[in-house]
Amino acid sequence: xxxxxxxxxxxxxxxxxxxxxxxxxxxxxxxxxxxxxxxxxxxxxxxxxxxxxxxxxxxxxxxxxxxxxxxxxxxxxxxxxxxxxxxxxxxxxxxxxxxxxxxxxxxxxxxxxxxxxxxxxxxxxxxxxxxxxxxxxxxxxxxxxxxxxxxxxxxxxxxxxxxxxxxxxxxxxxxxxxxxxxxxxxxxxxxxxxxxxxxxxxxxxxxxxxxxxxxxxxxxxxxxxxxxxxxxxxxxxxxxxxxxxxxxxxxxxxxxxxxxxxxxxxxxxxxxxxxxxxxxxxxxxxxxxxxxxxxxxxxxxxxxxxxxxxxxxxxxx
Amino acid sequence: xxxxxxxxxxxxxxxxxxxxxxxxxxxxxxxxxxxxxxxxxxxxxxxxxxxxxxxxxxxxxxxxxxxxxxxxxxxxxxxxxxxxxxxxxxxxxxxxxxxxxxxxxxxxxxxxxxxxxxxxxxxxxxxxxxxxxxxxxxxxxxxxxxxxxxxxxxxxxxxxxxxxxxxxxxxxxxxxxxxxxxxxxxxxxxxxxxxxxxxxxxxxxxxxxxxxxxxxxxxxxxxxxxxxxxxxxxxxxxxxxxxxxxxxxxxxxxxxxxxxxxxxxxxxxxxxxxx
Numbered sequence: 001x002x003x004x005x006x007x008x009x010x011x012x013x014x015x016x017x018x019x020x021x022x023x024x025x026x027x028x029x030x031x032x033x034x035x036x037x038x039x040x041x042x043x044x045x046x047x048x049x050x051x052x053x054x055x056x057x058x059x060x061x062x063x064x065x066x067x068x069x070x071x072x073x074x075x076x077x078x079x080x081x082x083x084x085x086x087x088x089x090x091x092x093x094x095x096x097x098x099x100x101x102x103x104x105x106x107x108x109x110x111x112x113x114x115x116x117x118x119x120x121x122x123x124x125x126x127x128x129x130x131x132x133x134x135x136x137x138x139x140x141x142x143x144x145x146x147x148x149x150x151x152x153x154x155x156x157x158x159x160x161x162x163x164x165x166x167x168x169x170x171x172x173x174x175x176x177x178x179x180x181x182x183x184x185x186x187x188x189x190x191x192x193x194x195x196x197x198x199x200x201x202x203x204x205x206x207x208x209x210x211x212x213x214x215x216x217x218x219x220x221x222x223x224x225x226x227x228x229x230x231x232x233x234x235x236x237x238x239x240x241x242x243x244x245x246x247x248x249x250x251x252x253x254x255x256x257x258x259x260x261x262x263x264x265x266x267x268x269x270x271x272x273x274x275x276x277x278x279x280x281x282x283x284x285x286x287x288x289x290x291x292x293x294x295x296x297x298x299x300x301x302x303x304x305x306x307x308x309x310x311x312x313x314x315x316x317x
Numbered sequence: 318x319x320x321x322x323x324x325x326x327x328x329x330x331x332x333x334x335x336x337x338x339x340x341x342x343x344x345x346x347x348x349x350x351x352x353x354x355x356x357x358x359x360x361x362x363x364x365x366x367x368x369x370x371x372x373x374x375x376x377x378x379x380x381x382x383x384x385x386x387x388x389x390x391x392x393x394x395x396x397x398x399x400x401x402x403x404x405x406x407x408x409x410x411x412x413x414x415x416x417x418x419x420x421x422x423x424x425x426x427x428x429x430x431x432x433x434x435x436x437x438x439x440x441x442x443x444x445x446x447x448x449x450x451x452x453x454x455x456x457x458x459x460x461x462x463x464x465x466x467x468x469x470x471x472x473x474x475x476x477x478x479x480x481x482x483x484x485x486x487x488x489x490x491x492x493x494x495x496x497x498x499x500x501x502x503x504x505x506x507x508x509x510x511x512x513x514x515x516x517x518x519x520x521x522x523x524x525x526x527x528x529x530x531x532x533x534x535x536x537x538x539x540x541x542x543x544x545x546x547x548x549x550x551x552x553x554x555x556x557x558x559x560x561x562x563x564x565x566x567x568x569x570x571x572x573x574x575x576x577x578x579x580x581x582x583x584x585x586x587x588x589x590x591x592x
Contacts, residue, residue: 043449046480050473050476051477052442054439054445054477057442057446058443058448059446059449060446061447062377062454063454064450081436090432
């Protein structure tokens with residue numbers, strides 16, 4: 001995703017000199033071609049995220065399309081009030097880009113686990129929150145946030161994730177992408193966990209459960225139509241995210257379902273508890289520890305469905 | 318871009334102070350002390366230094382002024398109204414229900430305000446971004462940013478202070494309204510900043526220390542920026558909290574209390590007599 005982002009941004013920046021990439025002294029090897037070939041559109045703010053974010057707002061208020069770029073929680077939580085006041089309140093054309101969403105940097109320890117970022121960023125007025133699911137979505141999302149005038153948060157994974165979308169996609173901010181159609185259950189995924197969710201859907205399909213699968217790359221504004229359609233047209237909804245179950249995709253979907261008239265659909269959030277992970281390790285290891293592998297997701301879904309079904313049977317008696 | 322009213326700087330400063338007293342008094346609002354300490358600085362900046370056009374607040378080549386000490390908003394609103402950005406009568410709505418003139422500097426529906434501030438430590442980073450954007454676009458804009466002394470406790474101020482000299486932003490000017498009193502006491506007792514000018518110098522800024530209440534000295538400084546080509550400029554302005562009203566001067570109380578009733582009458586009569 002990181003590679004897809006920087007390649008796409010480089011192409012866009014060559015065409016549009018308003019684009020400025022501001023990094024927080026991170027991106028070794030990644031941003032080098034950009035830095036060398038577009039020096040007037042590149043800036044290293046140093047290890048100073050508050051100033052990086054404030055400067056991005058100042059540049060945007062002077063006509064630039066300014067991107068801040070760092071890893072994990074640094075461009076979001078570290079400088080949160082600068083994002084809120086300087087960027088969001090002024091509707092400044094700033095794109096906050098974080099590499100390392102979820103457990104991308106799992107082995108680096110809890111400081112580098114970015115698992116509350118969506119919740120926090122989603123709470124800020126006027127901020128579009130995008131977490132693409134694979135490199136194809138990351139590339140399209142990069143184009144989309146640059147084309148959009150206003151503050152955006154782009155949550156990326158790492159470099160080298162497998163491509164999930166084997167055919168071209170139609171990408172629109174605020175519009176979920178349907179990867180699979182089925183009438184029994186809807187799985188809604190955001191961010192890089194998409195690959196595991198696809199795997200889970202395949203496993204469940206083998207058990208005869210027909211899966212609808214949505215990649216909800218934009219968590220805000222949420223595609224409420226897609227959520228409500230899933231509630232009307234399928235028998236249960238699960239959200240999956242490599243993120244706390246507080247405030248992220250699961251909460252956003254729950255808010256829609258709870259307030260919708262006449263909707264009563266079994267629903268479960270699959271994600272992380274609101275706790276610091278006691279583990280460190282590779283992203284795959286962290287996913288195993290937290291029940292977020294394809295197999296574990298499938299198991300959770302199947303088990304929840306059995307509970308729902310037995311409940312329905314009891315109601316029927 | 319400047320009108321006759323503004324060429325008389327002591328008169329402009331006096332009018333700013335009178336507006337501040339009326340506004341905060343009527344509104345029962347805090348922060349008159351830090352507004353009065355900034356009045357002469359604002360008069361010199363808006364009266365003589367800043368290139369702006371109130372008819373075209375979005376003019377791309379304008380100079381920008383950022384009031385990072387957002388609590389001193391009454392002084393900024395006053396000088397903006399005096400400079401023709403909006404009618405003076407609007408000042409009467411300060412802090413009232415439904416008014417655009419909030420108790421910290423807010424940009425929504427207030428022409429001439431470049432940045433909403435109120436949480437300290439935000440103005441200088443944004444000003445730095447504006448300065449580097451102007452440099453890269455080859456625009457003549459200079460960016461003036463006023464910060465408070467207490468604000469220098471914020472780390473973000475020093476992040477920008479490190480960055481700007483490295484990038485040779487000589488179109489950036491920071492003015493520290495050094496009135497020596499912050500929210501809970503004397504700056505010296507809360508977190509001593511001295512030697513403040515030396516700190517900015519050590520960070521690579523071209524620094525002048527001056528009496529922030531001698532409008533002509535301030536005028537000379539703000540019209541001579543950059544002090545050194547290739548360096549951002551810093552003015553450490555020694556000021557007095559509550560300047561111009563005898564019973565407010567150097568009193569922490571007037572960070573909070575509003576000049577109402579007899580206090581307002583006395584303040585206005587003192588200001589009326591001053592020159």
